[in-house]
Amino acid sequence: MTDSPAIRLPLDPKEQPILDRILDIRDRLSLLKADKSTYVKSQDVLTLYNQINEQVEILNEIRKEKRDEQNRVDIVLDDCYQLISLFFMTVGRTQEAPAVYSAVSTVKRLLDHLREAGFYSRKDLISIGKKLEEWQGSVERGREHHSPHLLTLLEARMAVCRTTLHQLEHELSHLTPDLEPIYEELVSILRSLSGSNARSKFPVQEVRQFHTRLLEIKEKTHDSFTLPEKDDRSAEDRYADKLRQMQAEHDAAGNTAPEGRKVVSDVLQRCLIWVDLIQQKQGKIDERFQDTYDKLREIRNQLDRLTLTQSWSLRETDLWMYQRQLDRVDEARVDGNFLDAEGKPADLHAQRTLLYLLRKSYAYIYQLIIASEPVSEALLPIYNQLMTLRRCLWEVKNSGGVDSPRELYPYSMKLNSIDNMRVDGKFMVGSDIPEGQGSVTTLLAECFELAYDLRTAAEEHQENEDSAMKDTVKDEGATPAVGVGVQ
Structure with missing residues (x-):
C-alpha cells in the first residue's frame, strides 16, 4: 500500500523515468488533497488519473517479459491509485471503478485480519460479500471508460478477497440455528x-x-x-x-x-x-510496544470520532493519512508478529491487543468508505441540510403530523430557499456544475413531497375540525328554539 521496509527488487534503469513522473503525480495529488481552500473539481482529478494510466501503459510495455516484477514503481503506483480512488469519492463519483480501488484494498486487509484473529461475525461476511458484488458491477460498467490495467488489478484483488471470504464462510458453515x-x-x-x-x-x-x-x-x-x-x-x-x-x-x-x-x-x-x-x-501493555500501542489507539479514536461526524466534516481523501500509517504498521510485521526495536516479538497479550487495534481501525475506514455519498463535497452542505430536513419531516409524519399548515412554514421556507439556489435546474458553484446533481435534486423532491403530504393532511384535518365546529354551533343554536316552542 505504501513505501514499506520490505526488500524490493532493484529498479530497471528503463523504469526510472516512469518512477520520476509518478512521484511527481503523487506529489501533485498530495498537494490537491491538502488544499482545503476550495472544493476538488472532477476535471483536476481526471487529468491526474489519465496521466497515471499513461505511465502504466508505458510500464506494461517495458515489462512484457517480466509481468511479475515488483519494485518501488509499483509501490508508488499503488499510492497514486489509492489517492485517486479517494478523490473519486470526494467528487461524488462513488459508483465508478477507480473509486472501488481503495475500498477493495481496505477489505483485503480486513479479511486477512479477521482470518488471523480467528473469530468473526457472520454479519461481517454478509456485508463484505454484498459490497464485493456492488464493486464488481462498478468494474463491469467501467470497461469502456477506464484503464484495462486498473480493471484487471481490481478484478484480481476482488478474486483474492472472495477466496478469503469463502474460506471464512466455510468455517461457519456447520453452525446450526440453535448455535x-x-x-x-x-x-x-x-x-x-x-x-x-x-x-x-x-x-x-x-x-x-x-x-x-x-x-x-x-x-x-x-x-x-x-x-x-x-x-x-x-x-x-x-x-x-x-x-x-x-x-x-x-x-x-x-x-x-x-x-x-x-x-x-x-x-x-x-x-x-x-x-x-x-x-x-489491567490494560497495561508491554512497554517495548507502548509507542505502537499509543499510535494505533489514537488512530482508532480519531476514526471513531469521524464515524460520528462524517457527513459534516470528512473529506474522503483525509482517510489517506490513516491508511498510510496503518499500512506501515501492518507491513512492518514479520510472519504476523509485531517486533520491537531489537527484532524480538511481543508477548501474546500485546500481539492480540495490537492486532485488535489494527483490525478495528481498518473496520472504521471500511465503514467510512461505504458510507460515502454520491455527491461532490461542493454540494455536501446542501445535501446534508436536505437529509436533516427529510429526517425531521419523517419524524413529524410518524408522530401524527401537524395540526395546522402554519407549523410547516419553517420547513417550507428552508426548502424554497434551497430550491431558489438552482440555476436552470442545476446547483452551481461559480461556473461549475459539481457531481451529484441527481442525488440532491431527488432528495429535494422527496422533501417537497413530504411537506406537501403533511400540509394536505393538516388542511383536511383543519377543514374537518371547522366543519365539526360549525355543526356543533348549529346544534347549540337550535336547542333553545326547540325549548321555547315546547313552553
Whole structure:
C-alpha cells in the first residue's frame, strides 16, 4: 500500500523515468488533497488519473517479459491509485471503478485480519460479500471508460478477497440455528473485551459483567460442550496453547469445516481465558510496544470520532493519512508478529491487543468508505441540510403530523430557499456544475413531497375540525328554539 521496509527488487534503469513522473503525480495529488481552500473539481482529478494510466501503459510495455516484477514503481503506483480512488469519492463519483480501488484494498486487509484473529461475525461476511458484488458491477460498467490495467488489478484483488471470504464462510458453515445466537453473542463479547482492554482506563466493573455473562453461557451449555478445567498455568500460556491447538486442528481438517459445537466451544474457551488475561494485565501493555500501542489507539479514536461526524466534516481523501500509517504498521510485521526495536516479538497479550487495534481501525475506514455519498463535497452542505430536513419531516409524519399548515412554514421556507439556489435546474458553484446533481435534486423532491403530504393532511384535518365546529354551533343554536316552542 505504501513505501514499506520490505526488500524490493532493484529498479530497471528503463523504469526510472516512469518512477520520476509518478512521484511527481503523487506529489501533485498530495498537494490537491491538502488544499482545503476550495472544493476538488472532477476535471483536476481526471487529468491526474489519465496521466497515471499513461505511465502504466508505458510500464506494461517495458515489462512484457517480466509481468511479475515488483519494485518501488509499483509501490508508488499503488499510492497514486489509492489517492485517486479517494478523490473519486470526494467528487461524488462513488459508483465508478477507480473509486472501488481503495475500498477493495481496505477489505483485503480486513479479511486477512479477521482470518488471523480467528473469530468473526457472520454479519461481517454478509456485508463484505454484498459490497464485493456492488464493486464488481462498478468494474463491469467501467470497461469502456477506464484503464484495462486498473480493471484487471481490481478484478484480481476482488478474486483474492472472495477466496478469503469463502474460506471464512466455510468455517461457519456447520453452525446450526440453535448455535448461531450463542456464537454471535460470544463474538460480540470477545470484541467488547478487546475494546475494554484498549481503553485509557481499564473498566474493571464492565469486564466483570462480561465475565459473569460468560459463566452463565458456560453453565447453560455445560451439557453440550466439553470445556477443560482451569489449570495452574498463566492465562497467557493457556491462551497461546488454545490458539496453537485450534491451528493444528484446522490444518489437520484440511477443507473439512469444523462441527458447529466445536466452533462455539472454541470461542467460549477463548473468551474465558482472554477475560482472565486482561484482568491480570489491567490494560497495561508491554512497554517495548507502548509507542505502537499509543499510535494505533489514537488512530482508532480519531476514526471513531469521524464515524460520528462524517457527513459534516470528512473529506474522503483525509482517510489517506490513516491508511498510510496503518499500512506501515501492518507491513512492518514479520510472519504476523509485531517486533520491537531489537527484532524480538511481543508477548501474546500485546500481539492480540495490537492486532485488535489494527483490525478495528481498518473496520472504521471500511465503514467510512461505504458510507460515502454520491455527491461532490461542493454540494455536501446542501445535501446534508436536505437529509436533516427529510429526517425531521419523517419524524413529524410518524408522530401524527401537524395540526395546522402554519407549523410547516419553517420547513417550507428552508426548502424554497434551497430550491431558489438552482440555476436552470442545476446547483452551481461559480461556473461549475459539481457531481451529484441527481442525488440532491431527488432528495429535494422527496422533501417537497413530504411537506406537501403533511400540509394536505393538516388542511383536511383543519377543514374537518371547522366543519365539526360549525355543526356543533348549529346544534347549540337550535336547542333553545326547540325549548321555547315546547313552553
